Amino acid sequence: MGKIIAVTNQKGGVGKTTTCINLTCALAQMGKRVLLCDTDPQGNATTGMGIDKNNVAPSIYDVLINGANVETAIVRTKYGDVLPTNRNLAGAGVELVNMEHREYKLRGALASVKDKYDFIFIDCPPSLEMLTVNALSAAESILIPIQCEFFALEGVGDLVNTLRIIKRKLNPDLDVEGVLLTMYNGRTNLSLQVAAEVKKYFPGKVYRTLIPRTIRLSEAPSHGKPVLIYDPGNQGSAAYRELARELIANNT
Secondary structure (H helix, E strand, C coil), rough: EEEEEEEEECCCCHHHHHHHHHHHHHHHHHHCCEEECCCHHHHHHHHHHHCCCCCCCCCHHHHCCCCHHHHHHCCCCCCCEEEEECCCHHHHHHHHHCCHHHHHHHHHHHCCCHHHHCCEEECCCCCCCHHHHHHHHCEEEEECCCEEECCCCCCCHHHHHHHHHHHHHHCCCCCCEEEEEEEEEECCCHHHHHHHHHHHCCCCCCCEEEECCCCCHHHHHHHHHHHHCCCCCCCCHHHHHHHHHHHHHHCC
């Protein structure tokens, strides 16, 4: 039975979508059955997996709002399976508010396909809204990317408080899967200082794998490919392969 992991941080630009895309691809290359669920209305994870978000139907919007069968919405790609999004999802948060069991719509949808995958990743919006609440209610654990920059821990306290509230009210089994340091540059004191601070804040939860800052990681999504396909020999590709191995080891 698959493990559902929400990749989340209420701060934007920390590498959530990049991590979802490349971790999905790395695990798929290792023979794992993986589903990437795009709950961010921007649809960057959908695009980054080579899918035209303007021509997907049904999408995750139809699954959450119209009760569409989740299996009919899943798109198979060379890099892993995707539950894609499109621009309709932008209004879903408002539409969900008045629906019965609104926090559990995604959980119910994923329950029907969970046993078909080893891992299901949910790419979350960079804010606490109903879509994020759905993701956290559906997940068994959260993976938190944190960039190695000056304001790295800004907002992490809010995220931890959100996790505490979700555990108390909606999903008591939700836990931290791991914390991933992104945009790391070992030649700068700042990256080293941030890494040390994050390890103090999340003792025993920080991955050994560090995701470096490379231009190829930024370029790959514009080509509709994970960096592991766009530039297999890149440092970023090697890092995400190592992260995939670490994730598997932690769940064995």
